[in-house]
Amino acid sequence: MAQDETINYLNHDRSLKSWLLTKDHKRIGLMYLGAVSLAFLAGGILALLIRLELLTPGETIMGPDAYNQSFTIHAVLMVFVVLIPAIPAALGNFFLPLQLGARDVAFPRLNLFSFYLYLTGAVIVLSALIVGRIDGGWTFYAPYSERVGDSILFVTTGVFVMGFSSILTGLNFIVTVHKMRTPGLTWNRLPLFVWSIYSTAIVQVLATPVIGITMVLLFLERFLSIGIFDPALGGDPVLFQHFFWFYSHPAVYIMILPAFGIISELIGTFSRHRVSGYTFVALSSVAIAFLGFLVWGHHMFVSGQSAVSSVVFSLLTYLIGIPTGVKVLNWVTTMYRGSISFKTPMIYALIFLFTFSIGGFSGVMVGVLGIDIHLHDTYFIVAHFHYVMMGGTVIAMLGGIHYWWPKMTGRMYNETLGKIAAILVFIGFNLTFFPQFIMGSRGMPRRYYDYLPEFQFMHELSTYGSWILGAALFMILGYMMASLINGKKAPSNPWGALTLEWTHAAALPHPHNFLATPIVVRGPYDYHLAREMFELVPSGDGQHGEVIPGVEASEPDGRPEEA
């Protein structure tokens, strides 16, 4: 059966209404991907402007107020509008049901509602720009944030509305994983991407209400003048920091856990090997999800919180550091005696191991009490979280987009351009952020519009790096868009992967994912078992036509299409 003639999720109804009101998790996933990409573009352009301003001390292209607002909007867009929803809501929505062998998520209408909540929240956050200035960074520490006007109320409301979208998506995914696994897909046969999205969903459901509580308290303070955070009213500004980090530290795990899932898939697939320490990698995600609630105070070592708290939080921080480190070691040993193919997504996985490890080690350094006093609120911290968030989450996201691009669009991107761009991203990223470690530990404070001449060389390097990084990201945008027009048609399993989205769905999945209910008889990375049951589809050719599934398939049921 030729692919052009098949009904797929893109061609079965092309009207605008069918997109805007879709209950198909794949289309919702794509809409999230579009929204997240737009926000990433806006946040990225701001980042380039920020770096350009910092090329020389004093005013380069903008004044202090414009600069202060630029880095704040950059951070708010990247954290709340991009990183938090990026992997779970875009790739998770698209691939979680496919990897589970399910027809959709458990509550498709709720899923669509989540998407519109997310858009609404983003609009509310951005409307803060109209009512007043938003500066001071994404942390919005009181009382400064309360003094510059009502924009803080808009930001927290917007973040809460987007957070509610997160809660609903998380709830949806938890139920989907529990109730909609296809026959034979036991917990220890779940792809690691599913495990990571599942762990993330737990954090989304539990952490997000705290931002709602913070919002209510801010409103009470603003409109009833009840002193909660503002010292002028008798409130305690450090309490705000506790509330903020009680949500935002777990939110860091909402951002990074799904990235772990993608990296597990990429390294397993491109090493054609069982992911080493599967059980550990799977369960450590769940463990990290819970432990992530106990370490928020490590952001506050110099805030005036009690010294005893600081000691306890420092100790607990290592409880998370160790399982994370062991995951990295498991990914590396997965490559041992594997059959490693260096396609673009695998290059991103290797870049991830490099950059995320640096992010992790620098995290251990700032978790050490005696050192953090010196490093806190310097560029060392800026470099650390960019190595984790960009070197971790964004790199994994890029790897995931390249990996699943053929399944989402039915097209192959240009592999050579893909590899060149990946290497440029690697060079540009490290040139941008590594000098920030050095200038930070030498004393350069963060959120500084201006700086002393001694830091200029490092700032220059960082700005040049940002140009390479920016060019590489635009290059990716370019060849990805070009592939939609003239890309090669993708085979249904270009990488020879074994999870259900590759082995049972056509190159472009059917609106209801599977024509027949798949029955799973092996683990997600059991390549040695798969060989006995069917021939692996060689990388990227597609000439073998239909994939011969290594599992029994039930009869197609003639379920009518939903309106």
Add this chain to the structure above:
Amino acid sequence: MGENGSGWLPEAMSTVAAEVDALFYFTLYTSTIIFVAVIGAMIYFGIRFRRRDESEVPTPVHEPKWLEMTWIVVPTILVMIVFTWGFKVFVKLHTAPPDSYEITVRAAQWYWEFEYDNGVTSANELYVPVGKAIKLNMSASDVLHSFFVPAFRIKMDVIPNRVTSVWFEATDVGTYQVFCTEYCGTSHAAMLATVHVVTDSEFRQWLATQNQDLPPAELGAQLFNQYTCNVCHVDTAVGPGLTGIFGSERKLSDGTTVIADEDYLLESIVDPGAKLVEGYGLQMPATFGSLTQKQLDGLIAYIKTL
């Protein structure tokens, strides 16, 4: 070491700095060794086990239990060493010796004010004697600030309605940079100060000669400089410019006009929101109300000369 520090870190000029640095480098080098080993293994596996044939399917490897245990036990031991060490340094950074010389620090948008035991105050210039433990008792009058001296490896947030403290003992005479490291508004990056570490006798002499009777305009010029009034009123347009302001007619945001006489200048310093010049919002802190009448007279006398 020396003037420019040690590569990763700036010059180390307090009694605790060397300990912080030793811990920093221990953690850095241990991390680097493990990082190189992990990335080295990754590169080696990538080359050694690269796919040679599209149809090859490797047999699964069962990683031995001892290997998994090593991965868990060795890093745990390492981080516990680092934690314990970090804890010891932290306790030292937090515990000021009981005989410390105490200085009161007040932070406001966007300047630092230091008050010594004899009532002398200085702005953005902190004078301390070398080789003596100094304890800073700090509070803020508006929003959060943070007191950071890289050369001393100390940092502490400064909070309204609360007193936080930090201590150090400088090991060498010299001048060292102070940064504000908690975002506090437009001129956050200009909220800088200098620590002048001088010998004990120089310190005593400095302390004794402060607050001498200067001519009003000179006192005003000194205060204008110390409180960095120029950041907003001369260098940038955050606040209205002051050149030739005295005696001129000011158009206010409510449409009325006023002549900028002494009374207007005084009111605008102690209560900046009372009469706003057209086109400007209320950005100036009200903290200058705490200046003495003599200091205010000096500032007005200086502004008249501009």
